[in-house]
Amino acid sequence: MSTVSHATLDFIHLDPQDNVIVALRPMAKGASIDLAERSIRLETDIPPGHKIAVSEIEEGQQVKKFGWPIGVSTTAIPAGDHVHSHNLRTDHKIDLEAISTDIPESKQVEEEFTFEGYRRAGGKVGTRNYLAVISNVNCSASAARMIADRFGESELADFPNVDGVISFRHEHGCAMAWDGIRHRMLADVLGGMARHPNIGGYLLIGLGCEQATLDHLVSSQGLHQIQIGNTSNVQPESVPTLSIQSIGGTRKTVEEGVRVVNEMLPRVNAARRETVPASELVLALECGGSDGYSGITANPALGVASDLLVAAGGTAILSETAEIFGAEHLLTRRARSRAVAEKLLERLDWWRWYCSNYGEEFDSNPSVGNKAGGLTTITEKSLGAVSKAGSSALEAVYEYAKPVTSKGFVVMDSPGFDPASVTGMVAGGANLVAFTTGRGSCFGFKPVPSFKIASNSALFRRLPEDMDFNAGKVLEGSSIQEVGRDMFLRLLDTASGNPTCSEQLGLGDEEFVPWLVGPIL
Numbered sequence: 001m002s003t004v005s006h007a008t009l010d011f012i013h014l015d016p017q018d019n020v021i022v023a024l025r026p027m028a029k030g031a032s033i034d035l036a037e038r039s040i041r042l043e044t045d046i047p048p049g050h051k052i053a054v055s056e057i058e059e060g061q062q063v064k065k066f067g068w069p070i071g072v073s074t075t076a077i078p079a080g081d082h083v084h085s086h087n088l089r090t091d092h093k094i095d096l097e098a099i100s101t102d103i104p105e106s107k108q109v110e111e112e113f114t115f116e117g118y119r120r121a122g123g124k125v126g127t128r129n130y131l132a133v134i135s136n137v138n139c140s141a142s143a144a145r146m147i148a149d150r151f152g153e154s155e156l157a158d159f160p161n162v163d164g165v166i167s168f169r170h171e172h173g174c175a176m177a178w179d180g181i182r183h184r185m186l187a188d189v190l191g192g193m194a195r196h197p198n199i200g201g202y203l204l205i206g207l208g209c210e211q212a213t214l215d216h217l218v219s220s221q222g223l224h225q226i227q228i229g230n231t232s233n234v235q236p237e238s239v240p241t242l243s244i245q246s247i248g249g250t251r252k253t254v255e256e257g258v259r260v261v262n263e264m265l266p267r268v269n270a271a272r273r274e275t276v277p278a279s280e281l282v283l284a285l286e287c288g289g290s291d292g293y294s295g296i297t298a299n300p301a302l303g304v305a306s307d308l309l310v311a312a313g314g315t316a317i318l319s320e321t322a323e324i325f326g327a328e329h330l331l332t333r334r335a336r337s338r339a340v341a342e343k344l345l346e347r348l349d350w351w352r353w354y355c356s357n358y359g360e361e362f363d364s365n366p367s368v369g370n371k372a373g374g375l376t377t378i379t380e381k382s383l384g385a386v387s388k389a390g391s392s393a394l395e396a397v398y399e400y401a402k403p404v405t406s407k408g409f410v411v412m413d414s415p416g417f418d419p420a421s422v423t424g425m426v427a428g429g430a431n432l433v434a435f436t437t438g439r440g441s442c443f444g445f446k447p448v449p450s451f452k453i454a455s456n457s458a459l460f461r462r463l464p465e466d467m468d469f470n471a472g473k474v475l476e477g478s479s480i481q482e483v484g485r486d487m488f489l490r491l492l493d494t495a496s497g498n499p500t501c502s503e504q505l506g507l508g509d510e511e512f513v514p515w516l517v518g519p520i521l
Contacts, residue, residue: 009024009025009475010023010024010025010027010033011023011024011027011033011052012024012296012475013035013054014065014066014067014296015064015065015066015067016067017064017067018054018064018065018066018067019053019054019055019057019063019064020051020052020053020054020063020064020065020083021033021051021052021054022049022050022051022052022065022292022296022374023046023047023048023049023050023051023052023292023374024048024049024293024475025048026045026046026047026048027042027045027046027052028042028045029042029043029044029045030042033052033080035054040052040054040079040080041080042080043078043080043081043082044081044082045082046082047372047374048292048293048374049291049292049293049373049374049438050082050083050084050292050374051063051065051082051083051084051292051374051376052080052081052082052083053077053078053079053080053081053083054079055079056076056077056078056079057073057076057077057083058073058076059073059074059075059076060072060073061073062091063083063088065380065383066295066383066384068327068379068383069091069092069379070088070326070376070377070379070380070383071088071089071090071091071092071376071377071379071380072088072089072091073087073088074087074088074089075087083376084371084374084376085371085376088376088377089377090326090362090377090378090379092325092326092378092379094325094328094345094348094349095328095329095332096345098329098332098333099332099333099335099338099341099342100332100333100334100335100336100337100338100340100341101333102333102334103334103335103336103393104334104391104392104393106311106393107307107310107311107392108311108312108313109308109311109312112277113277113278113308113312113488113492114275114276114277114278114492115127115275115276115278115280115281115492115493115495115496116273116274116275116276116495116496116497117273117274117276117280117431117495117496118197118198118200118271118272118273118274119274119276119280120197122195122197124197124280124429124431125197125276125280125281125431126196126197126198126199126200126431127197127198127281127431127432127448127449127494127495127496127497128163128198128431128447128448128449128497129161129162129163129198129200129268129271130162130163130164130165130166130198130199130200130446130447131151131162131164131165131166131199131200131201131202131261131264131265131268132165132166132167132168132193132194132199132201132202132203132447133147133148133165133166133167133168133202133203133205133257133261134167134168134190134193134194134202134203134204134205135167135168135169135170135173135205135206136173136190136204136205136206136210136212136213136214136217137172137173137174137206137207137210137212138169138170138171138172138173138174139173139174139206139207139210139244140205140206140207140244140253141167141169141170142169142250143205143244143250143253143254143257144167144168144169144205144257145167145169146250146254146257147165147167147203147205147254147257147258147261148165148166148167150165150254150258150261151164151165151261156265158269159265159266159268159269160269161268161269161270161271161272162200162265162268162269163447164446165261165265166446166447166508166509167509168190168193168512169512170186170512170513170514172186172212172514172516173186173206173210173211173212174210174211174212175211175520175521176211176212176516176518176520176521177518177521178211179216180518181516181517181518182516182517182518182519182520183211183212183216184220185400185401185514185515185516185517186212186514186516187212187216187217187220187221188221188400188401188402188427189401189423189424189427189514190217190221190427190514191217191220191221191222191223191427192401192403192426192427192428192429193426193427193512194221194223194239195221195223195403196426196427196429196431196447196448197429197431198431198447198448199447200267200268200271201264201267201268202239202240203240203241203242203257203260203261203264204217204218204223204239204240204241204242205241205242205243205244205253205257206241206242206243206244207243207244207245208243208244208245208246209245214241214243218239218241223239224238224239240260240264242256242257242260273496273497277312277313278309278312278313278314278492279312279313279314279407280314280431281309281314281315281431281432281491281492281495282314282315282317282404282429282430282431282432283306283309283314283315283316283317283430283432283433283434283491284317284319284422284425284426284430284432284433284434284448285302285306285316285317285318285319285388285389285434286319286320286388286418286421286422286425286433286434286435286436286450287299287320287323287385287388287435287436287437288418288435288436288437288441288443289367289369289370289373289437289438289439289440289441290370290373290375290381290384290385290436290437290438290439290455291369291370291372291373291374291375291438291439291455291456292373292374292375292438293373293374293438293455293456293472293475294373294375294384294385294436294437294438294455295380295381295383295384295385295387296384296455296474296475297455297456297471297472297473297474297475297480297483298436298437298438298453298454298455298471299384299385299387299388299436299455300387300474300480300484301453301471301474301480301483301484301487302387302388302390302434302436302453302471302484302487303387303388303389303390303391303484304390304480304481304483304484304485304487304488305390305434305484305485305487305488305491306388306389306390306392306409306434307390307391307392307484308484308485308488309488309491310390310392310407310408310409311392313407314407315404315406315407315408315409315410315429316389316390316392316408316409316410317404317410317411317412317425317428317430318331318386318388318389318409318410318411318412319411319412319413319414319421319424319425320385320414320415320416320421321347321348321351321411321413321414321415321416322351322362322378322415322416323378323381323382323385323386323416324344324348324382324385324386324411325348325351325362325378325379325382326362326377326378326379326380326381326382326383327379327382327383327385327386328344328345328348330383330386331344331386331389331394331411332344332345332394334391334392334393334394335393335394336393336394336395336396340394340395340396340397341394343397344394344397344411347397347413354517362378366378366380366381369439370439372439373438373439388434388436389409390409392408392409393408393409394409394410394411395407395408395409395410396408396410396411397410397411397412397413398410398411398412398413398428399412399413400412400413400414400424400515401423401424401427401428401514401515402428403428403429404425404428404429404430412424412425412428414515415515417513417515418435418441418443418511419443419445419511419512419513420513420514420515421515422435422443422445422450422511423445423511423512423513423514423515424514424515426445426447426448427514430448431448431495432448432449432451432491432494432495433445433448433449433450433451434451434453434487434491435450435451435452435453436452436453436455436471437452437453437454437455437459437467438454438455438456438459439459440454440459440462440463440466440467442463442466442502442507443502443507443511444500444502444503444505444506444507444508444511445502445508445511445512446508446509447508449494449495449499449500449502449503450500450502450507450508451468451469451490451491451494451500452466452467452468452469452500452501452502453467453468453469453470453471453487454467454469454470454471454472455471455472456471456472456475457470457472457473457475457476458472459472460472465501465504465505466501466502466505467501468490468494468500468501469487469490471483471487
């Protein structure tokens, strides 16, 4: 990565093969930029995070950033001109040849990294200790919320080891084929939340006539017994379930739910943190509100942290399949086996088919905010997004919300919508979320802490109550390796109980969004 700078960086040339540079501050029309061998004059005003042609680009020629094509020009672009949506389009074909051609050697850290977590009866480790009220259908969502709302700060004062009573509510649970794809996906999500190591105890609540019955959820997800507490306080018992129609209405259901929660609270509160190895961390890698800096600072620094976690024996999950398109070759090259690579390619093929059914295409993915921040095509966005995953071997590819059992770096199939993506990774077992943002996504996700990483210092200063970490230091003299290691240590502190900004603000109750595929009947 080559750069030109004065007191601060003016622009960055990410790879010698690139025919564009990225502006790191607002640059005015007519300004001169000094490159290594020559100077160019700006043809127009350039916003920060946006691309500038460093040589003449012919119509139909590939435009390269990060050393890879991000699209082709739709018109001739003179040196010094703005390269963006008006003159660049996606032109990407999935690479079917780059499979397991560059599998990196496994690394191990020499230091012993640990955090303070809740070790549960099944062996998994939680980073928080919540009690959950889980609605299996939208018709019982209000009752679930009413039960959880009865347990505020004063009601939980005698239970200092309980982080809160939360409810999982959603729009689904009926008007679906019995045991069809929507039904199974919802059951996977709800079952994953019930089994999650950050949930010390839970209550299931339904209406009574829904298609997604409580019996199906319990049997399909193996929720026949609930383990309240941790390894030193294990009390298996039948899963508490409430049906509004059977109990006699909303009010009676809420009162019974409050009674059940009150009964569970002392046992959930009995859980205690203990020192556990970093290998017990399952880190969800997420980016939202990305900008032109994200793929330069925050995402590659998170990739360093991800590699450190993998080297320590932990797990890192990359999702948002729609934001892998265009960069899939960077993952299939380091897939542990051909079968792993082919599963990722199969998921991409499915997404192309799925989008085409609705007249959509991958390049519709960069949002208005992404484009305002300098990202043009899905390929450009993906090349920056996958850098969150570092350089470790790809060990497995999971379908949405399925339990993640592999150690190391893995991929989970999900949409690019942040709440749905994080919901799937958490349901799969992620006990910590690392969330990079360039525009300023204000995101939380109970019961898992969301550690938000700003891609630039201006954002970090502008949203001080929402951003946990400033990766903009990469543009101010710190190396990506230094920033990534610092980030990793901060993530361990967060796993040990240090509250994130979103937790201090009380965010995270509304971001539970299961992704379901198929018709609403």
